[in-house]
Amino acid sequence: MTPPERPAPVPELVRTLTALLAAESEAEAAAAGVEPGDLEQAVWLRLLERLDGGPGVPRSPADWLRRAVRAEARRARRTIVRELPYTAHEPVSDAEPEHAALVAERHRALRTAIARAPLHCRRLLTAMLSPTDPTYREIAGELGISQGSLGPMRSRCLGCLRRMLTAEVAVPEHRGKER
Template sequence: MDTATLPAGYASLLAAEAAAYALPGTGIEAADLEQAVWLRLLERDGPPADPAGWTRAAVRAEALGPDVRTRRERPYADQDAGPPPRSPQGARDIEDQVIAADTRHAVLAAVRALPGRCPQLVRALLSGADPTYHEISRELGISQGSVGPLRSRCLGCLRSVLNSRVGSPVGRGNAR
C-alpha cells in the first residue's frame, strides 16, 4: 500500500492515539503501538475508508492484545524448574462431585417434605431457568405480590427441615 494516499496529519493522529493507550504502568510503549499499526496499515490492500476510525480501532486492538494474553498466561513459580508437577486432582474432583450430588439429593428430599405450595415454589426457584416473580406467580396461580413473602416462609421452612436433619452448627452465633 502506498502511504501517500493517507490524509495529511495521519502520522500525528497515530502518534496521539498510541500515546493515549501507552499509559505509564501498562507495559506498552507508544512507539511499539505506532510500529504495529503502521505494519497493519502496510499489510492492507488499500487505504482504509475511514482512516481516523480505523486507526483508533487498530491502536485499541494492538494495545489490548497483550492485556488479553497476559490475563490468560500464568507464570511458573520458578522459570528454570519447568512446569509445576501434576497433582492427583482427579480424585478430589470426583469426591467434590459426589458430595455435591449428595447435597442436591438431600435438599430435594427436604423440598418434597415442605408443606403447601412450598415444594412447587422452591422447585421453581431451584430450576436453571431463573424465572421471574411474574412467571412464578403465573405457574402457581397466585398473585405476584405474594411470591416474595411465600418465598421467605418456604425458605425458612426448608432451613428448619434441613437443620433438623443435619443439625445446626454449634457456637456459630445462630440467633433464635
C-alpha cells in the first residue's frame, strides 16, 4: 500500500501558480471589466481562505485556479451591472422640502450603516466619501495600505455596506428595464 500523495507546501504552491494566475487573470479581466490585479488578489484570497480552515490544498491546483479566476470574473461582471456611479450631492432648494427630507434620510441611513461597518471598512468608506475627493494614492497613504489593495478592499466594504442597507433601503430596479 503506497502512502497518499502529500500536497505541495504553500510557498511552492504559490510560486507554481503565480505565472498561471497572472495569465488567466489577464485573459479574463477585460471581459469582466476589472483590472487583472483585482482578479489576482481575489483568487489569492480564495486560496488562502481554502487553506486556512477550508478544504485545504486543491487536488489539481491549476484546474482549481482556472475555475476560481472564471468564478471571480463572473462575480465581477454581476457586481458591475448593479453598481451605480456616484454623483455629487445636488443642491436642494427651499421649494422642495420633501426632496430635502428624502436626501437627508438617505444620508442618515448611509452614515448609520458606515458607523456599524467593521473598523477597516469604516475608515476606508469615510476617506472615500471625504468632501476633498482624495485620490487612491492619498487614501492608501492615509490608511497605511498599498494602493493595489484599495480596489478589492473597497469592493468588499461596499458589499458589506450594501448588505447592511438592503433592509433599510429598497433595492433599485435593474437598469434598462422598461416600465
